[in-house]
Amino acid sequence: MKRIFFSIFPVLIALAIAGCASTVNRNTSNIKETSNVKEETVQITKFLPLKSLTVTLDANAQDKLKDNENFSKDRLYNKINSTLLENQYLQTQNNNSNSKIDVVITNIRVRSGVSAILLGFLAGADSITGQIYVKNGDKVIDSFEVDITYAFGGAMGDTDTRMNWMYESFATKIVEELKKLVPKT
DSSP: OHHHHHHHHHHHHHHHHHTEEEEEEOOGGGOSSOOSOOTTOOOOOOOOOBSEEEEEEOHHHHHHHTTOTTOOHHHHHHHHHHHHHHTTOBOOSSOOOOEEEEEEEEEEEOOOHHHHHHHGGGGOOEEEEEEEEEEETTEEEEEEEEEEEEOOOGGGGOHHHHHHHHHHHHHHHHHHHHHHHSOOO
């Protein structure tokens, strides 16, 4: 029994590590605008909170929405909004800034609760991918892509658990990148 445990344990650890991932891509070859922030550097810009936030779905994500009914643009918006507010990166009132952030969701995949619980990672991973544009007025001052995946199943396959983690991770990645572009002084 002990031998079986020690032979299976490394596989379980590897699956746990690979089960969730969140990345930021600054490869701008497919984006018209270029970023002011490059990997591993900090662009010091005067800190002014953002005035507004929008979350939209592009045509691809809109087409996939009918097959991914557990995805909620409103819940994602609310999580990004609250995370920006908590970190003082968004101030919608009494703010003279022209800065805003536009989030365009480009790809979504959400497993059904049954397949996530019963099949786990064998059913594939849930994912949310979006292009983030930080703007001053209409001028893009930074853009990057956030990609979140979640492949856990079993008890962790509950739809609310999965979606809450994905929305939280997506919002956190946005704030991490904003801290590089506009560090608070």
